[in-house]
Amino acid sequence: MALSTAFYNTFFKRNSVYVTSIFAGAFAFGIGFDVAVSNVWDNWNRGKQWKDIRHKYQEADSE
Amino acid sequence: MLQRLPAAALSKAGAFSASRAVSPRVIRLSSARFASSSAASANVLQSLVYSRATLVSATLLATGSIAWYTHLYGTLPFIGEVHASSPAEVGLHPAAYPWSHKGWLDSYDHASIRRGYLVYKEVCAACHSLDRIAWRNLVGVSHTADEVKVLAEEVEYTDGPNDEGEMFQRPGKLSDYLPRPYANDEAARASNQGSLPPDLSLIVKARHGGADYLFSLLTGYVDPPAGVEIREGMNYNPYFPGGAIAMPRLLFDGVVEYDDGTPATTSQMAKDVSTFLSWAAEPEHDERKKIGIKAVILFSTLTALSLYVKRFKWSVIKNRKIVYNPPVDKTH
Known part of the structure; x- marks a missing residue:
């Protein structure tokens, strides 16, 4: 009960805080989800993508 | 009875x-x-x-x-059929090969794309154009920007008009498209005994079987079977509809030399060039699959969520019990 009250007081009591937390949450979730899926993708396709073989051809460059 | x-x-x-x-x-x-x-x-x-x-x-x-x-x-039993053509005449169906980009989560093998570009440049580009691919498309896919700049500069492009109103030649830039072997289709036909080498940009999408077909075609050249007559200048390939193809077999072991040391066998080159042409037809492939994963995860979560919310909201109504209390007749 105390936890839910704290939760309510933190996020739902003021509409400004509520809306802001939704926007911030969406932003954070978007980034986190992208990073998670990219990690899975890169792990699955290890050694096949351009970024995995780029170093072989870029050593001479100063980039 | x-x-x-x-x-x-x-x-x-x-x-x-x-x-x-x-x-x-x-x-x-x-x-x-x-x-x-x-x-x-x-x-x-x-x-x-x-x-x-x-x-x-x-x-x-x-x-x-x-x-x-x-x-x-393919036919009903005990019912005879007569065909004027044999199945081989519409081209053999290619086998399904385990391409490195076949699975739902698989990206292209970019080392293979790089080797495939080399095969295209050394072998296919002599007759086939690749109109929809520009030099810049190779950057970050199979080559670094500096490498592509060097490749582009090897080709002369007509540009202009200049201050005097004349067209002039200049070395290629990243924004130029890959050069065509022939100025136009008529020139291509004239140089190939009337056969037009098709543009390869979308060939994987444009043929039944896609990359499987390309690989089978490139590695499938055999002697014509008995009774099949192939005209002068044509070649027999069972995977090509009709069997007679103007393109001769061009991939032989060691035709190109790969810079990563991969042995350039016929099947290796055919696989690499098929992968390269798959990329040329679908450059968005990797990003598309990545977005697809995200979409499947998000939409299935949202579907499950909405199903749960529906059940939750309807639970009150579905569990409602309506009891009928008949009115008591008080006159008796």
Whole structure:
């Protein structure tokens, strides 16, 4: 009960805080989800993508 | 005579007979009739032979075996067919090869794309154009920007007009498209005995079987079988519709030399150039699959969520019990 009250007081009591937390949450979730899926993708396709073989051809460059 | 009819007919007859009440359980009625008229063992056999289950399973067996045969051999059994052409004349179907980018989560093998570009440049580009690919498209896919700049500068492009109103030649830039081997289709036909080497930009999408077909075609050159006559200047390839293809076999072991040390066998080159042309037809492939994963995860989560919310909101209504209390008549 105390936890839910704290939760309510933190996020739902003021509409400004509520809306802001939704926007911030969406932003954070978007980034986190992208990073998670990219990690899975890169792990699955290890050694096949351009970024995995780029170093072989870029050593001479100063980039 | 009735006994020779199948169960369904009997049950219909039973339903029509005037001495019996019309009942939904007609099968029981007809078997009850047998029980009264036949010996017990004959009755069991008879009811087995005439039962509806036997009829249904025999029908299913017959239909199923015909369907299986038709699926397996492509024609109905015992019905002869005559074709003017043989299946080989529309081209053999290619085998399904385990491409490195075949799975739902698989990206292209970019080392293979790089090798495939080399094969295209050294072998295919002599006749085939790749109109929809610009030099810049290779950057970050198979080559670094500096490498592509060098590749582009090797080619002269017509640009202009300049201050005097004349066209001039300049070395290629990243924004230029890959050069065409022939100025136009007519020139291509004139140089190839009337056959037009197709543009390869979308060839993987444009042919049945896609990359499997390309690989099979490139590695499938054989001597024509007995009775098949191939005209002068044509070549036999069972995977090509009609069998006669103007393109000769061009991939032989060691035709190109890969810079990553991969042995340049015929099948390796065919696989690499097929991967390269798959990329050329679908450059968005990797990003598309990545977005697809995200979409599947998000939309399935949202679907599950909405199903749960629906059940939750409806639970009150679905569990509602309506009790009818009849009014008590107070006059008595």
